[in-house]
Amino acid sequence: MTSLYYDCFAGISGDMNLGALLDLGVEAAVLRKGLDRLAVEGFELRIAPDRRGGIAGTRVEVVVTADTASPTRSPAAVRDLIGRSGLGRRVEAFSLRVFERLAAAEAKVHSIPIEAVYFHEVGAIDALVDVVGAAIGLEQLGWPSVIGSVVELGSGCVDCAHGRLPVPAPATLELLQGVPTRRGGVPFEATTPTGAAILTTAAERFEAQGDMVPQRVGYGIGRRDGPLPNVLRLVVTAPDPGRREELRLLECNIDDMSPEFYPHLLDRLLTGGAKDAWIAPLVMKKGRPGILVSVLCEGCYEPTLTRLLFAETTTLGVRRGAVSRTALERTVRSLATPFGPVPVKVAVRPDGSRQTKPEYEVCRSIALERDLPLREVYRELERLLEENDGT
Structure with a gap:
């Protein structure tokens, strides 16, 4: 399984996400075929190359036909529509989770029960296409491990079904609780509720872009112009074999301490900063049975843990050395x-x-x-x- 890094330096919306997935190599024909299974009529999916700020990518636009009104839908109606699609367990489950998160956010913002929520923008045809299309795209990519970046929110105001509101929209901010964000990079709404719901459902964690081995890059082109290119960048990276850590190993041999004290000792070491601590039996000089106490820690905890070993055990000396470990x-x-x-x-x-x-x-x-x-x-x-x- 590869990793997929969502670089939201200019925010994220549902259509930008679809464009970036297609730019990465998701097949448009497979996307269209999957969306047809929704049995939702009255829209056209337009896919075309485009550019913003000199960056070339893929632009996706969901065009609702002029003679079709965009209906509001309850959470139950959305569940029924997706459940009858036959798109497959994982695609359906992901799509439903996105809408559940959207419903929960709207319900909290307006202080109403979830089932009383009637989606307006997010329940319309374009949002259904964005959410289910995201699930279809992620499945084509093999359900990669998703990592999110700091998310740009934008600034200014946004017009929605509830009137004119400041950016970010309340539902967007609710969905992004616990996620690193910044605002003011562009003078418009950079991250929409649909984009925030897709991202926070897919992402396992959020972090600044660190070391990675990029394999493919895709750009989803947005509709706005601003000081930052209005694009979403997705980066497929090679699987990470693990994070290498440089640690310290502290050890001592003990043959004259009551066994009752060892559980207390391990608790003190672990709460004192040790990454791991354990004991093992050994045979010491003159054939005496003894216990090996081992402590793995970062260098900054070495003095504290050394003092703990002397205070809580009968040892007369502590060995120390540098070790490396690869941690998943x-x-x-x-x-x-x-x-x-x-x-x-x-x-x-x-x-x-x-x-x-x-x-x-x-x-x-x-x-x-x-x-x-x-x-x-x-x-x-x-x-x-x-x-x-x-x-």
Whole structure:
């Protein structure tokens, strides 16, 4: 599995995203065929080369025919429309999640129940095309691991169904909670609610552009002119085998300390800054059984952890040395379950496959609170993870 970097230096909208995906190599014929399965009439998808600020890319425009009104739709109507499309589990699941996020944002902004939301701009034909088209494009790319950049919001005001509002629109800001943003780069709305919903549904994390090995670059051309080229840049990068870290290893041998003290020692080391700490049995001089205490840490924690080893153990000396390790990229995401939200660790292996694992302590708490066997809790969470894989 490759990675896909969303470089939103000039914001993101649904049509810019479609253009960038097509510019990367997503086949227009496959996109059109998939959108036909929505059974939505009255629009034309225009795809053409274009440029902004000297940057060439692909422009996508959803043109609604003059004799077709753009209807409002409830969340239930959108779910029914996408559910009947037969586009496939992953495409349908991603599309529904985008609209669920949009509905939740609108509901919070207006303080109404989610099912009372009636989409205006975001529920119209163009947004359906943008959202479902994004899912079709990501599937053609093999559902890459998506990383988002800092997101440009723009400035000024935007006219919408609720009147004239300052940029960013309230729903956009709601969708981008926890996402690094900046504003003022362009004198117009740079990121739309649809663009924000697509991005935050797809992205596993957000970070400034770091080291990467670009393989392909695509540009989605927007409709505006400004001080920044109105384009969305997508970068396909080679799989990352892992992040190399330079760390310190502290060790000591102990043969005269009560075993009762070791759990306390490990807790103190881990809360004191250690990346990892462990003990292992060994045979010391004169054949005496002993314990090897090992601590892995960043250099800045070495003095503190050394003092902890002397304070909490009977050792008379601590060995230290430099070590390198390659660590897989890891994130924590929240999984919606019948037990409530459960944090899940997600690691990306060198071949691009993902390794997921629910947090043990949370699973144990659920098992105790509900009087369930721990293995049943894990089994249910693994089933949910499998259903949500790739979406």
